[in-house]
Amino acid sequence: MNSENNGMHRGLKNRHIQMIALGGAIGTGLFYGSAQTIQLAGPAITLSYLIGGTVIFFIMRMLGEMSVDEPVSGSFSHFAYKYWGEFPGFLSGWNYWFNYIIVSMAELTAVGIYINYWWPEVPHWVSALVCLVVITLLNLIEVKMYGELEFWFAIIKVAAIVGMIVFGLLMIFTGIGLGGHAIGFDNLWVHGGFMPNGVWGLLLSLVIVMFSFGGIELIGITAGEADNPKKSIAQAINQVIWRILIFYVGALTVLMIIYPWNKVGLDGSPFVQIFSKMGISSAATILNIVVLTAALSVYNSGIYSNARMLYGLAQQGNAPKLFAKLNNKGVPVTSVLASSACTLVAVVLNYLLPGKVFMYLISVAILAAIINWAMIIIANLKFRAVKGADAAKLDFKVPLYPLSNYVCLGFLAMIIVLMLQIEDMKLSVYIMPLWLVILWIGFKLKQRYLPSNISNSIGK
Template sequence: MEEHNLKRGLKDRHIQMIALGCAIGTGLFYGSASTIQLAGPAVIFSYIIGGIFIYLVVRALGEMSVYNPVAGSFSTYAYDYWGEFPGFLSGWNYWFNYIAISMAEISVVGIYVNFWLPDLPVWIPGLILFLLVNAINLSNVKAFGEIEFWGALVKVMAIIAMIVFGMVIIFTGIGVGGQPIGLGNLFNYGGFFPNGIYGVILSFVVVTFAFGGTELIGITAGEAENPSKTIPKAINLIIGRILIFYVGSMFVLVTLYPWNQVGMAGSPFVEIFMKLGIASAASVLNVIVLTAVFSTYNSCLYSNARMLYALALQGNAPSFLKKVSKQGVPYAGVLCSSLIVGIVVIMNMLIPQKLFIYIMSVATIAALINWVMILITQIKFRKKIGTEKVAALGYKMLFYPYANYIAIAYFLMIAVAMCTMPDYRIAIMIAPIWLLMIFIGYHIKKKNSTLIENAVANDNKN
């Protein structure tokens, strides 16, 4: 049987837009409503802090990705530099995280479509999205790269336009009767910190989900044409771009409209412009948030398929997941991931009301585990390669190792905060069960490997 491998078909512009676009999705366009309710205008501060810490995570991952660009990303790094079980755990947890994010994207697409078609069952748009993205991911990596490039570009340009238009309204009143809105909404409804520092700490939970996906840049290293150039360039631009897009858009939203009147009926981007009486802008933004859902789920499925492929190469997943098409697509990983994600279409028919927030909480705890493991793995990586190779690294983690420890403490604080939030406690209960399943799976795999090795040894003796 002819074997095929992944192909390096992602160009510099693909990597740049994937790195940016994967961090701009439902967490911003829909989840930001929860963040605004928790922190008020201080949501601006929440995204600044969250952006700094996720940049440290991606920077740590970038150091390893430039040194060893592989599709398995930090699962392979954990396996090589930390140990077999950490590699097994990080790979499967990463896959689980993106399964949850994919489900979250599908669960909200119907809410956006209801803006135009309020009577349409929310599960129908989710099913259409599910089928479309699977078709794209089963084609080839260049097709994925092109579609993701343009999808991310649309999101980026739309957010820039929204920020500029919002600023015009705030300071000139054009579009809302000529009366400038000014900065009053930042302070008139309980102050800039209406729920205190505690509200800001709780908002970090939703911010964490919003920034989930930025580490996808490490996965693309295995199919980048020139990873030593494109990966550092993409990562170095992440912090400025994310802070502009997230912090800029949040500033505009909470300044345009009273924070305590932002609901959860749809995207706050759409809702606020509708309440300001600018229906055309609301419709355009709704198209954009639909594009964002499509783009994010597209990236998630791409990432999941490559992670399963890498796990199979390590011997940490069934060998059939190593199957790659002539076009270089790990189609077995695509289909296996989609089989699990497809469950959300049925769930959306049965429990549509709180489905998104439950899935978001699970994705958040999985992301925290991923990021802590990346930071620890990078410490192990430095120790494993030795001081001479560390000195020769062309791209390094900032403020090592102090930044690692501070970031780990920040992510642990978020996990503790989740325990105090009723809608997020389900994730705290699911996490130990999921980790136990990974632990059991690892030891079953080890036992089977030992049995096979013993059988082979006995055959050789005979």
């Protein structure tokens, strides 16, 4: 607790890290975004999450290999900077910050959708603004407060999903809550088959599935404030695969069994919709509380991680020095406030375009996440090249290196191609080169006007 990382306090305990990892794996992508995935894949949504989750697990192991070896604030931006070059470090840091700003906006939008389940007259922008103010204030206290908040948010989500799975299994086998009439497994194939839209529908569903996993790399960001990073980071990453199996594949399999996939709409969380339409209102209400908690949790993580990434960028000399200022609790206050202020755009968008914002934000967030993941994969290749023979001594090695790196890169390229087949997502793909050009211009301006701090921040 007393050891610090450039002034940042190591206030995150092992239990915090484990639950932050869970928080990154359970959010709006699962609770709300899965409605769109169900429309594309039907019951085969479980296969979609298994495929996407396997790729994410390998990418997380790549980040983990580097983070366990060098537990620092700034995570993969630091590794891209150190092992690849100045521009990759600049690009990965600012792109990650931008990505989580967009994800945070999507979570704020989802908050409005969930609140409308109880109070349909409340405008989305009002709910978003209240959430923004409360979470920002909590993040200004100290890192331990963030850890505690995320710990309890995650416990609520985990308990609810486990409870839903158990209740769903009882419905399937005993008919509990349905007058004793067991549901059985027919819903998996009687409404057009297990894969009603064929392999093409399954492939398209992978696009939205990958949004669900956006933010899971937050585990690496926590390394700079973990009190025992070599143990806790490795543990959290190794547990990613079973979390995906239980919380994504398990939960969605149960949903697809107990309710016809083709009756799930897009006007709310499928978890809430299904129990509500089955007449089990108490379960629907409880789950709506849970999905609201999930959105608040991910927004909380967004503010935390964005502030730390800005802090890391300022330490590198890639952002103005004011973002490297800490208060006496070790919190980068200016970075927290700046990141929170940027998410105010979501409040404005929900005011101007009520009901239309979520899918637009998803498409941008997916592309930004793909850039992040590609940077992690390539930085890991560079990291290994620098390590050379010493790579054999690494404590937390990537399985199937380097084959897994290249397979994951190919998978991400496929996702970008698939996005071009989805009407609402085409524009974001066309904009991506423009975003990279903007980052290049920003890098050149930084080189001219901001002093370099490579030696201090990277340790070369």
